[in-house]
Amino acid sequence: MRNKLGKTLTYLVLIAVTVVVLFPLFFILLNSFKGKFFISKQPFDLPVGNLFVGLENYTNGLLKTGLLQAAGWSFFITVVSAGLLILFTSMTAYYLTRVKTAWTNALYFLFVFSMVVPFQMVMFTMVDLAGKLHLRNPLGMCILYLGFGAGLCVFMFAGFVKSIPMEIEEAAMIDGCNPLQNFARVVFPVLRPTAVTVAILQVMWIWNDYLLPYLVIGVSTPYKTIPVVIQMLVGTNGNKDMGALMAMLVLSILPIIIFYMACQKYIIEGVVAGAVKG
Template sequence: METTKRYSTGLLIAEIVAILLALLFLSPFYFLIINAFKKLREILLNAAKFPEVFSFANFKKAWVAIDFPVVLMHSLVVTSLSVIGLVVLASMMAYRIVRRPTVFNKILFTVLISAMIIPFQSVMLPLMRITALFELRGEVYGIVICYLGFGISLSMFLYHGFIKSVPREVEEAAVVDGCSPYGVFIRIVFPLLKPITATVIILNVLWIWNDYLLPVLVVNNTFTTIPIAIQKFFGQYTRKWDLAMAALTLSTIPIVLFFLSLQKYIVEGITAGSVKG
């Protein structure tokens, strides 16, 4: 005979708190979406009020003002190249460190993990000098290289924890069948890393897509991404909140759809990555 759990007062309170927290975290989306349909006058009078008339005029003006298809393509190129590079480099590096725990690899792992605690603001000036010295500023490959450098630590750390849970027996069987070391990784190990790969992709896409400071420092207006383009609506004397809200809504749609399509892998990947080696 099945037993049913009692709906206790504590459970009710916990659900109410969870709902309130969810509403709190969703409130920025409410303000973003409703203000995207308002005129500037309505936003300044009452930003929380529903628009008198839902109009798509702001979206049309913002689309043209920032040349949205072009800046969208720029963001897609930078994000795609950076994330692909991080997945390839971090997975291979983590696999080598886990399977070959030499003194050098342990020191390398420690150095990379230690780099995660360094604030970006503390390396901004050295970064500017280095990018200028190697002629990386104003180039797409320059910003991609910078993202690889700043993102490799966390990505490698996530892969490192996950690879520990991959049994060596499957690799040994592939070696017995005549598979090369690179073949073992590409054909056997990497397909098993699907959950953590999805997690690495999601985290880095969210970071790179929304990043403003690094593109401003490295590429600026030569390869305008969406965050840089939206900054055009905020001048010294004017604030075009109506167009900015519309542009932000347009830029949010691709990343929200991408996140919803892959978010189920986040918990699975991070949980598996917590296995002790």
């Protein structure tokens, strides 16, 4: 009897938490279908009757912000940066773990050190340097992300490389593999679970990052990313179109939820692994 009561109570609490977690999402979803003048007056009413405006907010918002184009650039920058990070930092981590000199030790220390430094410390000088090197464009962004992500990625890969037994690599070398072939055919396949973890952490960070693309690419180019566009929509015009804002928030969250549903197991595992190591 007591057990049953406890069970029911537990479920009640869990359902209450579920409501709290989902409420903000339903709030913007419902309001995205309401006329913009009703949002502030009747924010918690359902979008029915004369409140309902169909997809008007969506079409308005898309025209005003160019969110679809931003989604394209967000996607491009995220995928290319994460790809570069996986490829190059796994190689670097492998090299730094296998070649033991004072230089490689110092370099490894620098990578780990960079994880501690807050972005504000380098933001001004980095943007200046990026300008001189002509990196203030989408491809340049990817190179900058390779540099910013290198610390955590090298650290995570290096932790795993240490646990790979040397014997299998030695066997490959005796069979005539050069270090590159050895890395591609023997080491990297073993690193794959770590690569998935690293990829998920980097994708989440780059997709959601606001300050770096805002400072490097800015608002007056066609290469804006989603967070930059959302910030512009609210930040620039005093007379906000709240309907459009709601619709654009919904559209920004949608791809994340789809991505999450598609690979939630990897995401949760990856984030936990990253947290424990970082």
